[in-house]
Amino acid sequence: MDDRRAKLERLREQGVDPFPHEFEGVVPAERVHAEHGGLEAGEETDVAYRIAGRLSARRGHGGAAFLDVVDRSGKLQVHAKRDVLGEESFETLTSLDLGDMIGVDGTAFKSKRGELSLRAASWALLAKSLRAPPEKFHGLEDVETRYRHRELDLIANEEIRALFILRTKVVRAMRRWLDERGFLEVETPILQPLYGGALAQPFVTHYNALDREFFLRVADELYLKRLIVGGLERVYEIGKDFRNEGVSYKHNPEFTMLEWYEAYADYADIAKRLEELISFVVEEVGYDGPIDFSRPWKRMPLQEAIRGGTGVDFRADDLAGQARVNGIELDPSESWAKQVDGLLSKQIEPKLQEPTFVLDYPKELSPFAKDHRSEPGLVERFECFAGGMEFANAFTELNDPDEQRARFEQQRADQAAGDEETQPYDEDYVRALEHGMPPTGGIGVGIDRLVMILSGRHSIREVVLFPAMRV
DSSP states (O other), rough: OOOHHHHHHHHHHHHHOOOOOOOOOOOHHHHHHHHHTEEEEEEEEEEEEEEEEEEEEEEEETTEEEEEETTTTTEEEEEEEEHHHHHHHHHHTTTTOOOOOOEEEEEEOOOOOSSSSEEEEEEEEOOOSSSOOOOOOOOGGGGHHHHHHHHHHHHHOOOHHHHHHHHHHHHHHHHHHHHHHTOOEEOSSSSSSSOSSSSSSSEEEETTTTTTEEOOOOOOOHHHHHHHHHOOOOOEEEEEEEEEOOBBBOOOOEEEEEEEEEEEEEEEEHHHHHHHHHHHHHHHTTOHHHHHHHHOOEEEEHHHHHHHHOOOOOOOOOOHHHHHTTOOOTTTTTTHHHHHIIIIIIGGGGGGGGGEEEEEEEEGGOBBBBBBBSSSSEEEEEEEEEEEEEEEEEEEEEEOOHHHHHHHHHHHHHHHOOOOOOOOOOHHHHHHHOOOOSSSSEEEEEEEHHHHHHHTTSHHOOOOOOOOOOO
C-alpha cells in the first residue's frame, strides 16, 4: 500500500489528477465484442470507442503492451504503443498498478492471436487504487471475506458479477410482466406502528418524535389489501421485509419480496398467474438449469403430500403417535398446526425439486386466508416449491371482517398461550375490511429464494449482495 501511495504522489507531481470528476461517452466492453466479434485475426477497423474499467492484467515489453480492462459487462484487451501514445504517457500507463481504474479511447481490431482488442489512441486515469486487488478466492476458507466485502468478491469473480446481473434481470422481468397486465407498482410503509401479514417476530425500533415503538415490516400484505379496498384492484410491491429470526441457508433477516394482489381472483387464478410469471422470467433470463418449469406444474393437497411422504395423516386424532409409528418425532410442546407445518418443512419440502403447488392448509396456520369452500377446517392457500425450497405463498384472501376479527382473537389467545410468532390484532385493517373488499387473490414471492433456484445456489447469502453476518 505504501508503494501505491508513493505512485499516487508522483502522479500528482506530474500534474495527473488521480481522481477526476467525469469521463463521458463510455460504452460497455460487451458492445465492442458484439459489433466486432466476427473480425478475422489481424483485421483492423477505424471504428472508435471509449471504454473504462479496472486494470486487471498487463503484459508486453519494449515499445508495446497489452492491458486487460474489465467492466461490468466483461473484459476487453487494450493494445498500447509507445510511438502512438508518446514516451511519457506510455511509461505512465505501463507503470500503473493492477486494480487502477482507467479509461481508453481507441479503435477496434483483432490481434494476430485472434483476440478482439482496442488500439489505444489516448487514455486517462480515473481512480488510483490504493489497495492491491484481491486474489481469486478459493474454497470455503474465504467465504466470510467474500460476504463481508462483496466489492472484493465482485472484483475477483466474474461469475459473481454475472450472478447479481441475473438477479437484476429477474426483478426487471417481474416488473415488466406485471406492468403489462395492468398491475400498479406501489409503495407501502416499511416502518409501521403495527406489524402484520405473517407469523413472524419483528424488529422493534423507537420513534423519538412520537415517543413510541415502531416495527420494521414483516410483510407488505395488510397495507396492499387496504389499497384493494380503496379500488386500485391490481397492485404489487417489490421491496424489503424484515423478520427477527435465525440465519440459515434459506433465511436472512432482511429479504426481498414481491407481493401482488388482484381483485376478483382466487388462489387458483393466482397459481396460474405464478406459472405464467415464472415461465416468462425463466425465458427472459435464459435459464438452462436442471429444473423443468414447463406448465402446468404439479398440484397436490397438503394432506396428500404429507401422507404420501411420511405415511402420516395430519387430520388423525393422535398426530404425534402416528408420526412416531412412522419413525418421526414431533415436538410435543408445539401446537397441532405447528406440528403439521414441521412435517411439511422437514419431511416433504426438501424432496420437492420440480415446481409443485401444495394446496389447502389448516386454518390455524393461515389467519388471512379464506375458508376452503369444501374442506372444513382448511383454507384456500397454496405454497409453491422448487429446488427443495418454498418460494411462494398465496391465498384466496379473507374478506369477511367479522371472520377476520375472530381470527385476530384466536391469534391473541395463541400469544397468551406462549406462541411468540402470532399476528397482532390490527383494528385499522378490520375497519378497512368493513368498507368492503372484493373477492381477492394475493401472493408473496421470495425473490432471494427464486434467484437461488434459478442460479443453482445453495445459500441465500450467495444471492444477497450484503447478507447479515455474525460479529
